[in-house]
Each structure stands twice: as structure tokens, then as C-alpha cells.
Amino acid sequence: MDGNMTVSGSATDQDSYKARVAEHGRLRSLLESFAYSGPYRAMFKRAAPFYAESYWYCMGGITFLMFVYLTVSGILLAWLGPFWWLTDPVGQFLKATHYWSAQAFFFFLVLHLVRVWATGSYRGRRWVNWLIGGTTLLLALGENLFGLLARGDWESQFVSMHSDNMLFIQPFFLNLFKPGDFTTDLAIHVAVIPVVMFGLILAHLTLVRLQGIARPL
Amino acid sequence: MTSQPAMASERTGETSGPPETHVRHAFWKYPLIAAAILVVIVVVALVAGSPNWPRDSIATVAKQDPGGSVLAFTQELDGTSSSWGNTGEVNSRPDQLFVLGPLTAYEPLLGAPVSAAVAMYEQASDAQRQAWASAYDDALGTITPEGSGGGMEGAASPDYSKVGTLTGDFGPVPALTAASLQLAQGGYLQMYLTALRPGHSLHLTTIWLYDEPAMLNTAVDQGLTDDQWGMMKERGFAVGPWYLALPAVIHVLLPGGATGIGFTLWNLGFALLFLFAVPLVPGLRGLPKRLRLYRLVYRYPLRDERVTPYPGAGEEAR
Numbered sequence: 001m002d003g004n005m006t007v008s009g010s011a012t013d014q015d016s017y018k019a020r021v022a023e024h025g026r027l028r029s030l031l032e033s034f035a036y037s038g039p040y041r042a043m044f045k046r047a048a049p050f051y052a053e054s055y056w057y058c059m060g061g062i063t064f065l066m067f068v069y070l071t072v073s074g075i076l077l078a079w080l081g082p083f084w085w086l087t088d089p090v091g092q093f094l095k096a097t098h099y100w101s102a103q104a105f106f107f108f109l110v111l112h113l114v115r116v117w118a119t120g121s122y123r124g125r126r127w128v129n130w131l132i133g134g135t136t137l138l139l140a141l142g143e144n145l146f147g148l149l150a151r152g153d154w155e156s157q158f159v160s161m162h163s164d165n166m167l168f169i170q171p172f173f174l175n176l177f178k179p180g181d182f183t184t185d186l187a188i189h190v191a192v193i194p195v196v197m198f199g200l201i202l203a204h205l206t207l208v209r210l211q212g213i214a215r216p217l
Numbered sequence: 218m219t220s221q222p223a224m225a226s227e228r229t230g231e232t233s234g235p236p237e238t239h240v241r242h243a244f245w246k247y248p249l250i251a252a253a254i255l256v257v258i259v260v261v262a263l264v265a266g267s268p269n270w271p272r273d274s275i276a277t278v279a280k281q282d283p284g285g286s287v288l289a290f291t292q293e294l295d296g297t298s299s300s301w302g303n304t305g306e307v308n309s310r311p312d313q314l315f316v317l318g319p320l321t322a323y324e325p326l327l328g329a330p331v332s333a334a335v336a337m338y339e340q341a342s343d344a345q346r347q348a349w350a351s352a353y354d355d356a357l358g359t360i361t362p363e364g365s366g367g368g369m370e371g372a373a374s375p376d377y378s379k380v381g382t383l384t385g386d387f388g389p390v391p392a393l394t395a396a397s398l399q400l401a402q403g404g405y406l407q408m409y410l411t412a413l414r415p416g417h418s419l420h421l422t423t424i425w426l427y428d429e430p431a432m433l434n435t436a437v438d439q440g441l442t443d444d445q446w447g448m449m450k451e452r453g454f455a456v457g458p459w460y461l462a463l464p465a466v467i468h469v470l471l472p473g474g475a476t477g478i479g480f481t482l483w484n485l486g487f488a489l490l491f492l493f494a495v496p497l498v499p500g501l502r503g504l505p506k507r508l509r510l511y512r513l514v515y516r517y518p519l520r521d522e523r524v525t526p527y528p529g530a531g532e533e534a535r
């Protein structure tokens with residue numbers, strides 16, 4: 001398919017603010033202007049299939065947004081330390097937003113999963129992206145466990161020993177994990193799993209870009 | 218099964234599928250959704266906060282539950298404490314680490330009788346030590362109320378007021394545990410353990426607290442143990458990790474799921490099904506097409522809505 005199908009000119013002209021205001025009105029054009037600027041232009045490309053213009057198709061993006069917020073708030077929390085996040089009112093508030101955005105992360109992740117599955121969007125080569133997304137989900141569950149252990153409150157104490165006694169003394173874990181050790185838990189939660197998740201999410205989004213949105217069932 | 222190529226054309230209306238025409242994407246929704254979600258998160262965080270129950274310390278637990286602490290020290294000596302099941306984390310013998318080491322370190326503070334008890338214990342044969350400690354452990358069992366734990370894992374603490382009345386061939390064990398209790402209640406034991414592993418200072422304290430029955434009993438009271446679906450709960454907080462529902466079901470309901478190996482294998486099995494079987498195995502792969510749930514997901518044109526194709530689009534999608 002070649003471009004320039006309408007009289008109004010090239011795709012670039014179509015993307016101009018003026019053209020968009022003419023098509024969708026001022027408010028919507030203003031709100032979406034970020035998608036036509038800088039880094040996003042390349043990320044989103046320019047158009048999507050009509051059938052994908054539903055909120056269901058925003059769920060992956062919202063999950064990503066939650067991941068970004070978790071990263072930002074997590075870096076701040078780690079920077080200022082457990083004493084701050086457990087006792088200072090501002091620290092407790094930031095910790096609470098970290099907690100609730102993690103809840104939201106999983107909520108939207110489940111919705112994203114439902115939409116990908118219900119539309120059979122894993123067909124063909126997109127299975128690779130299913131694999132990448134699914135691995136990210138499993139890692140996120142592990143990240144959740146180590147976040148709980150790194151919280152530094154009573155629950156961390158209890159769950160660390162409890163999960164340890166059941167899980168991590170198993171021979172196949174080779175004593176790699178010492179959940180009773182706060183320092184290890186914090187390092188895994190802050191510096192190990194999120195880095196791997198970030199790489200996987202980047203690969204996930206790149207593949208979405210390269211492969212495009214799956215065609216309808 | 219996809220049939221026609223993606224044509225950037227008007228909807229023909231002959232298929233039941235949604236139009237495949239490329240249009241300008243609904244990017245404008247993102248800032249709105251994002252702002253709305255962030256507002257909700259901030260409000261909920263302000264109103265509800267997040268789970269934050271203060272840590273236990275050895276001193277507070279040993280004061281609240283001296284009987285349980287004596288039991289913990291005894292079991293560290295006779296080899297039946299929880300820490301003995303996990304020497305990979307302890308990295309040393311729990312009897313040395315939690316009882317004999319601290320007592321030796323604080324000898325000047327504790328006085329001659331305690332030094333004598335330590336010396337007597339250390340000079341005895343392994344079999345003799347084991348016999349003393351086991352006898353004391355059994356005797357503590359006789360002053361422990363039955364069934365106060367509740368859940369299948371709950372362990373009750375001996376009645377401390379009756380500890381002094383026990384008689385038997387305990388050797389120096391009662392003296393050792395009494396002195397250890399003194400160290401624990403004064404905060405000395407935690408200080409000792411904290412200093413032992415710089416950089417991992419909370420580690421040994423937590424391990425000792427789990428030898429004490431109080432922590433597990435608290436968990437039972439709060440409904441946090443495995444048989445109480447504790448995996449999906451938080452102490453003193455209504456919302457827990459609901460997304461752990463599947464592992465929780467595995468843990469509570471499936472055969473062998475309560476053991477470490479069983480739990481791991483079940484989880485691995487479900488993960489493999491999810492990653493490989495759902496998208497690849499013929500019968501499963503086609504399920505969404507037959508269920509037709511996608512009709513709730515795709516956008517279909519409203520009545521009389523015109524689908525305006527996006528110029529130049531189509532070459533980038535399949």
C-alpha cells in the first residue's frame with residue numbers, strides 16, 4: 001500500500017496540529033500532541049487499525065506507565081531508605097503510592113492479558129511476544145515477593161522466614177536466595193529483577209512496533 | 218485464520234469482523250487515562266496508606282513471651298528449632314550462634330554461675346548435651362497449653378510461670394536458657410547478632426524470631442499462614458496480593474502443593490502451560506476464536522459512523 005490516498009497531501013501534513021484540529025477538534029488534538037512529538041513519534045508510529053481503537057488496546061500501555069511510575073517511586077524510596085519510608089509521613093505516602101501502583105500494574109496487566117488472549121493476538125510469530133510478555137509477568141510475581149521482603153516491616157520478617165522454610169531451602173534453589181537477609185532482598189528487588197524486566201519490556205514494545213498490531217480473529 | 222489482506226478502504230460490511238482500515242490512533246486517550254489513574258493512586262494512597270506493621274525485636278518478643286523464648290533456646294540446643302532446618306541461611310550451628318556464643322561473649326556481665334554452666338555444657342559429650350536439652354524440651358512440653366495455636370502450623374508457648382517448677386536431668390540447660398532469656402530481654406542478644414554480620418545486620422535476628430513460637434502464633438491469629446490463604450493477605454490490611462491467587466490455590470488445594478517441591482513443580486507446570494500450551498497447542502490455541510469474546514474487545518463502527526482511512530497507513534501493518 002502506498003500513501004497519499006487522499007487529496008489533502010502527505011502523511012506529515014496530516015500529522016500537523018492544524019490538520020488534526022480540523023479532523024478531531026482542539027481538545028483531542030492538544031491531548032494527543034505528545035504522540036506526535038519527539039520520542040513518541042517513532043514509538044507509536046502514525047496510525048492504528050480501526051478495530052484497535054478501544055480502551056482494551058490501551059491496557060499494555062497503561063501497564064507500562066505503571067512500570068515507569070513504580071521505577072521512579074522505587075528509586076526515590078531506595079534512595080531515602082527504609083527508616084524514611086516506614087516512619088516519615090512523606091515516606092509513608094510515597095510507599096503507599098508504590099504499593100497501589102503495583103496493585104494497578106497487576107490489574108492492568110491482567111486486562112492486557114485478557115485482551116491479547118481474547119483476540120488471539122499470539123498467533124504466528126507474535127507467539128514470541130507472548131513468551132516475552134508472559135516471562136515478564138512471571139518475573140513481576142517474583143519482584144512482588146522480594147518487594148514484600150524488602151519492605152522492612154513485620155510482614156517482611158515473617159514472610160522471609162516462612163517462604164524460606166518452604167521454598168528456598170529446596171535443593172534446586174542451590175541456596176542462591178537468603179530471604180531472611182534484608183540486604184539481599186533489597187538488592188534483588190531494586191537492582192536485579194527490575195533491570196531484567198525493563199529489558200524484556202523494551203523487547204516487547206519493540207516487537208509490537210516491528211510486527212504491528214495483530215489482525216482481527 | 219485471517220482471510221483478506223488489510224485494505225485501507227471503506228468497510229465492505231460483508232464480514233462479521235471489524236474494519237481493518239488504518240485510522241489515527243486514539244493517542245489522546247492516554248494522557249487522560251494516565252492522569253485519572255495517577256489521581257486515583259494518590260487519593261487511595263492518602264486515604265488507605267499501605268501495610269506497615271512494626272517489626273518485632275528480640276527484646277519485645279522475649280518480654281511478651283518469655284516461655285516461648287526459653288523453648289526457642291532449648292530447641293536451638295537440642296537441634297529441633299526451625300533454624301536447624303535451614304542451616305544454609307544460618308551458616309553456622311544454631312546452638313553456638315544463638316545460645317553459647319552470646320553467653321560466652323557476655324560472660325563478664327552474667328557472672329560466674331553462668332560461666333560455669335557454659336563450661337559444663339561445652340565439656341560434656343554430644344550425647345550428654347543432647348540428652349539434657351531433649352529432656353528439658355520434653356519437660357517444657359508438659360507445661361504448654363494444648364491446641365492454643367489454632368492452625369496446622371501454630372505452636373504454643375510454655376507457661377513461663379511454671380518453668381521454675383520443672384524437675385529432671387537437665388544438666389546446665391535451664392541455667393543456659395535462663396541467662397539467654399536475660400540477654401534477649403535486655404536487648405543484648407539482638408545487639409550481638411546485629412554486630413555479627415555487618416551489612417546483613419537484620420538477618421540473624423529474623424532467624425531467631427522465627428525460632429520463637431510467637432511469630433507463627435501471631436501469623437495464625439492474623440490468618441496469614443498457608444492453610445489460611447495467607448499468601449494473598451497482609452497483616453492489618455484489607456487488600457493483599459490478589460494476583461497470587463493461582464499460587465495460593467496451588468498451595469492450599471492441590472495435592473503436594475503445601476510442600477516446597479510440590480509447590481515449585483505445580484507452579485512450573487502452570488507457567489509452562491501458560492507460556493507454551495495456551496498459544497501453541499491446537500485445541501487451546503483456537504479457543505478465543507470459538508468463544509468470540511473478541512467481539513467485546515474490538516471497536517466496531519457505530520451506526521452511520523464513517524471510517525476515515527489514514528493516508529499512507531497500511532504499509533506498516535500486516
Ligand code: HEM
Nearest residue numbers: 057060061063064116121129130133134137208212213214
Ligand atoms: C509488563 C508487562 C507488559 C507490558 C508493559 C506490555 C505492553 C504491551 C503493549 C504496550 C502492547 C501494545 C498493544 C496493547 O497495549 O494492547 C503489547 C502487545 C502485546 N502483548 Fe504485552 N505487555 C506486557 C505483558 C504481556 C503479557 C503478560 C503477555 C502475554 C503473555 C503479553 C503479550 C502481548 C502480545 C502477544 C502483544 C501483541 C498484541 C497484538 O499484536 O495485538 N504482554 N504489550
